[in-house]
Amino acid sequence: AVLVAIKITALTAFIILTIPVLKSSNFNPLIPTGTAGVFGAAASIFFAYVGFDAVSTAAEETKNPQRNVPIGLIASLGVCTIFYLLVATGAIGAIGAQPVMSGGIPLSPGSPELAGRCASIVASGALEPLVCSKEALVHVLTSIGWPAIGRLVGLAAVLALPSVVLMMMFGQTRVFFTMARDGLLPAKLASVHPKFRTPHVVTVVTGIGAALASAVLPVGKLADY
Template sequence: MSANSNSIFRTKSIEDLLAGASGDRALKKVLGPVELVFLGIGAVIGTGIFVLPGVAAANYAGPALILSFIVSGLTCVFASLCYAELASMIPIAGSAYTFGYVGLGEIWGWIIGWDLALEYMIGLSTVAVGWSGYLVTLLGSFGIHFPAAICNPFGQNGGIINLPAVLIVFVMMLLLIRGITESVKLNNFLVILKLGVIILFIILAVGHIKPANWNPFFPYGVGGVFKGAAVIFFAYVGFDAVSCAAEECKNPQRDLPIGLVGSLIVCTVLYILVAATLTGVLPYLIYKTTAAPVAYALLQVGITWGSALVSVGAVCGLTSALLVTMYGCTRILFALSRDGLLPQVFSTVHPKYRTPVNSTILVAIISMCFSGVLPVMRLAEMANMGTLIAFIIVSASAIVLRKRRPDIERPFRCPAVPIIPSIAMMFCFYLIWELPHFTKVVFAIWIAIGIVIYFAYSKSHSVMEKSQKLGM
């Protein structure tokens, strides 16, 4: 459909998008390739490495979790190539939402934007719960104990509200309102710290690996590898936040592909090494009893100081994941609002800091509610669905735009189109099939709500709709 169609499948031109990202609703351009790689690592290396490997090994894959990470990593590699092409040719805030709007049409853009909003807020809440768990464990080792009622989700282990999780989200909100430059500096420092801690863990634990712990390698069968991949796919949630930073890049055409692919390669290698180490040091079933498997493994082999140090690094590492995940979500809402699909108040930019202040506050409020009352595993399962759907939309958009707009310059070209995007979509569909039934039900309800909002509000308030009525 053309951009002038009244159809719900009307597409927005790349030229209009670029023109709209200027003036008083433009974001400050401050990011280079190093900052983007660190943003990707900051988003990805968090709950997925410090919390979920133990749960996934104990309940889904056993030692074969190593292969689960490879399956999930390959899915992301294929999708990242599509992201890199689209982000380099459409350097606008919004990530998959923007790509879907341009490639497939407004209704698909809205659905993926609505989906991404849930994905990021659930992802943010999950990391906040993991952060809380490590902080409570760390302080407990120093004799500082919190009442169970204020550090556990509602109804779990005597919990009423997970107060530390709520408070850390609030702090991240204040930091992001203050400005992206300050946020990036903090993220870079935290990424260096947590990478050092992960490498230290591997060095300390590798001498305690017992190959017997890897036998049986497939305790849940080969199918457990794919079920594990579907669950720990959450470990990769957030790498696409790099593409959300497109509008704030100094040279997006060159730097975005570096940030997307570079951060993904680093993270995948680290995940595989940590999974192999964890399942080699202790029998996989032991991890059912802990939400802090990396620190727990060192504690069980007698390296107490290393366990405490890892806990400190995990708290810092999860903090950077919180920061980048919240950042990504605020930019999604900002883009939806600037296009008129959400109220314009959410695309208001702070006159001094040039940050989307109202979007940031909204994301924080909803995420504080989620993280305060929901358990980590349920949150992770819900976030995975959104990411996989986003990957499918982006991959499909890469194929469609090659056909519709072959004239647009592509500083980075995904190889072997349509083969690579098609493989990415097949991987994603299979992992969706493996997700728990509860996750699919929640996603269906969320999308149904989104469709109602689109026809009740978004379609008639769309910037494209208003332009057409004015005869533009």
């Protein structure tokens, strides 16, 4: 709850500072890469909604789950969608987020061509395009004259990242627990702690697996997984 509060505070501050300075011209053209860009974005933003299903995995540990689980799912979806829309609006409206083009064709994210083009734009003294930045929200706030707040938003992002990891691991342990109880995994994984009434064995096993993965895999691969 503390980590999520930090995250919401940072995003709210970003919205408050960027919405008043947005320019409608930054939204023209509204769909600069056409339908291909829309479908590409839809395929990516789908993953922003992965994790809400973790709410349902906690049904057995929820007070009055028939009432509270639907409220948790729908309310969290609603709140997050509103934040997504407002943050995107603030970022694009404040400094623009049009694609970097080459010969009228938008360069692919993560490609060497885009990296080279971004480097040349920055070297020329022009403002770094939003699509080139590796810390987009910090870049936006710095560009509109709030560098200190930008650094705090970046810090909040780092501090709040464990909330995502913890929630996903919580959901995964409950999935493994149910599978073990149904005989699809070793029965030992369905053990419940005599005092705390939580699936402690599967939590330890999942934690060790996550720790090993984070120790030996590149960050980019972990993000993809």
